[in-house]
Amino acid sequence: MASEENFDTGDAGASQTYPQQCSSLRKNGYVLMKGRPCKIVDMSTSKTGKHGHAKVHLVGIDLFNGKKYEDICPSTHNMEVPNVKRKDYTLLDVSDDRILELMDDDGNLKSDLNLPVNDMGKEIKDKFDEGLMLVLTVMSTMSDEQVIGYKVDNK
Template sequence: MVYETDLTTGDAGASSTYPMQCSTLRKSGFMVFKGQPCKIVKMSTSKTGKHGRAKVHLVGIAIFMGKKKKKKDICPSVHNMGVPNIQTHDYQLIHVSVMCAMSEEYAVAIKPCK
């Protein structure tokens, strides 16, 4: 019996999210809500009641949705929420040329910022 293994792609086994306590999340931060990464646009914390803990009310906008759908969540301040691992890269646009005769051709050159 022969098994074929595709070695062109691989996964390091790292998680795409990490846990963070709800009370430490901040506005304009990120969270994962129902499997979708969201940017936090509004956040409020209620006072503690006599039978429970403080609750955090989070409103976020889904990042990868075509329509900006708002997601709402209420969770106790001591519970953990998933936060996506985000890497940002800055680039500088150095050259753009557009040649239009009968066909359209676009050439764009970018370089990473250091």
């Protein structure tokens, strides 16, 4: 007697985070703090105390909004680390409402990112308007994506 099972999932099953022991985290690495993906900018470890655990003090900056977070965790406990991906895209167009038209190396189009509102966004727009070919680096993690850099493509 065979039972019919139906699994409805929208992804390939890859987790957005993975656990890592607090003591093995490193400066310039990534960690989840208060539910947000952060880059570790400072960390220090205290000595073992009366209850036996050394504590790790972490300071992180949110990858997408720049907000500063702090956390303290026993060194033997696990913290969640986000899976962070970087991908390069060729810039095809910037619309009047600041939406980017991008293409990856396989020819797939992407048009769901906005031009950054900082100085880098202005530089990208100015260089694109000059007619330069630009390659934008997009960082993505936990369903957030953002342009984090660019370079002029001299092909």
